[in-house]
Amino acid sequence: MLRIGYVRLTDAGSAGETATLKAKGCHVVRAEEPSAAGGDEFAVLDSILDFVGPGDQLVVTRLDHLGRGARAVIEVLERLEQRAATLFVVDPELSTEGSGGRALRAALEAVAALEPPSLGRRRRPAAxxxxxxxxxxxxxxxxxxxxxxxxxxxxxxxxxxxxx
The missing domain is CATH 1.10.10 (Arc Repressor Mutant, subunit A)
Incomplete structure (x- = not known):
């Protein structure tokens, strides 16, 4: 099982998150820097989701690193499920494995139902x-x-x- 760490470099506290992910046993840690060009601000996450394989685990320090809103997080969970991979969140400690994963998804779906439709992340189709x-x-x-x-x-x- 490959553990892939992902961190969004959004504030001064982000530097310590890379060390936290390494301490949690991540074999690889990829960092996403804020995009000033206005492109896909989750390009690194997208490449991880394209790469991850069966039995692998995506590890993040916080759930909000996966997207802007519950719909975006659900989309990430769906892509991981399609690849037979799992998610582990360090703080608070959450995982998509087992019954906790079903509870996490149910909670996210409940929150997503309350979000305005414009908060969802859309991937740009590549021509x-x-x-x-x-x-x-x-x-x-x-x-x-x-x-x-x-x-x-x-x-x-x-x-x-x-x-x-």
Whole structure:
């Protein structure tokens, strides 16, 4: 089982969160810096969710690092479930494994029902032609992903689909 730590660098206290995740046994810790360019502000999280595999665990220090509102967190949980992976939150200690996971999801769904619809996070669909045009211009996959606000895996999949 691979434990992948994820932290959003939003304030001065974020630096200690990386050490906390390492202390919790994370093999890899990825940090998300606030996006000034207005792109996908959760690009690192998206790439982790594209990478995570069966039996792996995403570890965060706080639940609010996963998105703006309960709907965004539910979306992350759904993507983890699709990949047969789990979530572990350090503070308060929560996990999506077992009955606690069902309770966590039920609580999030109750909160999401009360949220205004505009708080949900929407992923920008990546146009294959746009990705191909940037590649032809000599831009690498990592930079394409950053510019378009999508994961690197999305870039590779779209390029593969265009070539086929």
């Amino acid at each position: 294959a032609q746009e990705i191909r045009d940037l590649q032809r211009a000599g831009i690498g996959p990592v930079e394409i992903a950053r510019r378009l606000g999508v994961s690197r895996m999305t870039v590779w999949r779209k390029l593969r689909a265009v070539e086929a």
